[in-house]
Amino acid sequence: MHRFKSVLTTANRRVLHSATEAGGPLASRLTSRSVIRFAGPDTLKFLQGLLSNDVQRLGKPPGELTSSLATPNSPAATSSPMYAAFLNPQGRFLYDLFLYSKPQAEEKLDRTGSGPGSDPGDGAVELFADVDASVLDELLQTFKKYRLRSKVEIENLSEDFNCWQRFGRNLVGKSRAVEEPEAASVGWGAGVDRAAMSASHANDGGWQWFRDPRLECLGFRGIFPSNTVPPLVEADKEADEENYLMWRIDNGVAEGSTEIPKGEAIPLEYNLEGINAISFDKGCYVGQEFIARTHHRGVIRKRLVPLTFLDDNGKEVEQKVAPGSDVIDAASGKKIGAVTTALGCQGLGLLRLEEAFKDSSSLTIQGLEDVKVQARRPSWWPVEWLPEHRQHSAVA
Template identity: 70%
Template structure:
């Protein structure tokens, strides 16, 4: 619904009619394994990403195909699977019986991969795209387009000086057992010995979360939540991260 209102806001004087169909269609996500093979049954994801190809979903919609839209690979990471928009009163193709799951399980999967989405996790007007790893998630183009702050983002990217990044977090107690529902977004992550702030929890669900942390402090292994000294914070480097993201930071630290 928020997308509908945003579209209406920026329509300006264009002769375009915008109608909300949120009751008629639902968004689905297929996830749980790395789907890399292509077959006649798997969706063609060529229309996503910077390449831009034949948009079958757009054709399906414009021609009124009663099968709904098709599956398309999530452009951010292969491990996030496929997403599609289908009529709300039908089960999408390729969804096996008894394999539907709660949306919360997908959220946990995404948090474990270190991927934030939406204005609740990527604060509008505050977030620095490079700190939220959008350069590695097909979210920024450095060779086309113009936007507010483009020169700063491009200069920072090419210099490689990014001191904070969004990281997956796990919350545990002194014995290493996962701690559920004790940490809230905006909680401060601090070094247990120096009491120096290392960053902030941006998203929390159960014993998992995302945090924007200083890379100098993130992997020291002595992090806790301010005000909750019995809650330890374990940081996890996502497998999809380019090696230079940490090597560049280590080089900057040793030089300093």
């Protein structure tokens, strides 16, 4: 069952569309996510052997460019967050994580604000992770099971921090140098976000927005102390998390162990390589052999795609389709996939691409033949994923 019990009505979707198109971006506190912390000298090595992305990158000095919002008190350069997956030995998806590294001492100012800070500690790596709250206890137990003798502390910080997402069409397509016009005056300024001022002066209280490491179209993501509202979040632009879910559905992106079925989902079918969750250049990690074999075979016949549910007149149908419903090709009567997530008249489905996107396809929901299914190709998809590209390549 999907973690959200209610659905967006047509009126609510109009509000979402209006706010993200003209009235400025929305921000949602993600109650479906929790924050955990990894710390200790073996942190990077430990996670590198478990996760699908190249975690060692988080231990390197940041480059000149930063993916954070360009606010007055942020460090000159910060390490971008990383999206990664934890798989089982058979290469099936278990959990997803957004990993954040804290700014290093040399990236901050000293107490006077006149020079780089110094590190009074032992230099041990500290990473924060934004994880699926619905499997938090199980996730912590799994990580601790793999820890063995590694010098890594794993701590639940769900009471201390919240995860937030900031999204909207007017956040997309801006250069890193420009980011947002209001950032220059609102940002981390004193009197607006005092906690962030402390971060630039080598304290632990400040946090910032980062461009979503998966796709630019998803906006900005960050973790913030639970007793504060992040900078740039206006009171009339704070929205329920379902609005963010609808935004992800519209862009064809699943998140968490419910939308990406735990222990079942094949990561490449859920487009994890396209949303920067997988490194094919790093060494071994749990499930790596299956991922590498599937990737080098080169043909993924099923993928996660955004869906719209319509009646015979082409009008959107609300609240009739549930996750798990089979999608049928009406012409052949064959099942071509299933709905994985549903909200209002939209959803995500794992479908066979050849049947989903052929010109003559007429898709319906099994048992609801009066509900038509329209599958869409997200704009961010690489051309290599499209069936016609594979056919053209084969002919050539």
